Amino acid sequence: MEHGPLGFAYLVALLVSIFGMATLDRRFTLFVWRDPARGAVTLLAGVVFFLAWDLVGIDLGIFFRGETAFMTGWQLYPELPVEEVFFLVLLCWLTMNLHRGALLVLSARAGRSAGAVGPDRSTRAVDPRGGAA
Amino acid sequence: MTYWAVNLVFLGVVAVVGLLALVVLGLRLRRARRDGRAPDAGRRRVALSAAALATGVLLLMTAVFDNVMIGVGLVGYDPDLISGQFVGIAPLEDFAYSVAALVLLPSVWTLLGGVSPRTDRGRDALAAARAGTPAAREARP
Numbered sequence: 001m002e003h004g005p006l007g008f009a010y011l012v013a014l015l016v017s018i019f020g021m022a023t024l025d026r027r028f029t030l031f032v033w034r035d036p037a038r039g040a041v042t043l044l045a046g047v048v049f050f051l052a053w054d055l056v057g058i059d060l061g062i063f064f065r066g067e068t069a070f071m072t073g074w075q076l077y078p079e080l081p082v083e084e085v086f087f088l089v090l091l092c093w094l095t096m097n098l099h100r101g102a103l104l105v106l107s108a109r110a111g112r113s114a115g116a117v118g119p120d121r122s123t124r125a126v127d128p129r130g131g132a133a
Numbered sequence: 134m135t136y137w138a139v140n141l142v143f144l145g146v147v148a149v150v151g152l153l154a155l156v157v158l159g160l161r162l163r164r165a166r167r168d169g170r171a172p173d174a175g176r177r178r179v180a181l182s183a184a185a186l187a188t189g190v191l192l193l194m195t196a197v198f199d200n201v202m203i204g205v206g207l208v209g210y211d212p213d214l215i216s217g218q219f220v221g222i223a224p225l226e227d228f229a230y231s232v233a234a235l236v237l238l239p240s241v242w243t244l245l246g247g248v249s250p251r252t253d254r255g256r257d258a259l260a261a262a263r264a265g266t267p268a269a270r271e272a273r274p
Contacts, residue, residue: 010207027262029255035246042241049237050230053143062136062214068206083207095234096242098190102183104255110179 009070014086021093030100031093039096046092047085054084136215140229147233147240154240188235195231199223 025033032039055077057063064079065071074082165171200221202208210224218225 028258031242034255038242038245041245042238045241046234046238049143049146050234053139053230053233056139056143057136060134060139060214061211062134062139063208063210066203066206066209070205071207091230091234092238094194095187095191095231095238098187099183099235099239100255102186102190103180104259106179106183106186107176108256108259110175 004069006069007072010068010083011072011086014083014090018086018090018093021090021097024097024101025093028101028104030104031096034100042096043089043092046095047088050088050091051080051085054080054088134214136210136224136226140226144229144233147237150244151236151240154243157244184235184239188232191231191235192228195228196220196223199227 022032025031032043058077058079065075065081071081071083076082076085162171200223203222215224215226220228
């Protein structure tokens with residue numbers, strides 16, 4: 001397959017998106033930045049699990065690599081593009097960022113509104129519109 | 134073997150890991166309650182709402198991006214092995230990956246946890262972002 005500059009489009013898009021996930025993670029201490037060892041093992045477990053799922057699907061001929069100019073053509077296994085590994089990293093990181101991020105936002109909101117949810121409601125010194133003391 | 138049949142096998146594994154995580158959470162909760170430091174009902178409701186919110190957003194993003202990825206030809210499917218139910222041009226079966234991720238990853242994270250100390254750096258960063266201060270950027274891990 002010809003490797004024009006377009007051939008890197010999908011890979012670059014994935015890398016940019018993964019970089020975005022890492023940035024959000026770091027900014028709000030969500031997942032890997034919250035606990036690097038635990039985060040890395042969780043991420044690795046997810047990627048390995050989904051790669052196994054992919055390989056079974058490929059072996060059974062359920063799905064296969066599309067013929068497109070947007071991929072490098074490099075394959076880890078017949079019909080398994082190298083891009084898929086990065087896609088799975090992105091899927092797993094996005095899932096955990098969403099999960100931890102939703103928890104963070106909703107906890108903050110619950111703590112601000114009723115005041116019934118915060119762990120230390122007796123010492124709460126937060127103004128009702130949400131400025132953190 | 135159809136796409137759904139394969140998905141059922143892998144979703145079964147995910148369900149087992151998810152149940153294991155729930156059991157471990159339950160045990161931790163019981164121990165915490167005994168020590169008088171159990172999270173109240175409000176905290177648990179927030180955790181459930183957060184899981185629901187993450188689920189909604191990820192499924193929506195899957196619908197959008199899976200359609201784009203299939204649309205530009207990154208992946209193809211054997212029409213004889215998929216159900217023929219689609220969301221746009223994305224086979225419904227593809228959503229099993231997102232559902233699996235939503236259960237598997239938080240479960241593994243939970244199973245690996247319990248010993249690491251909680252930090253509130255994320256909450257501080259969020260508050261700083263809301264207040265429009267750059268303080269959070271200094272809050273390096």
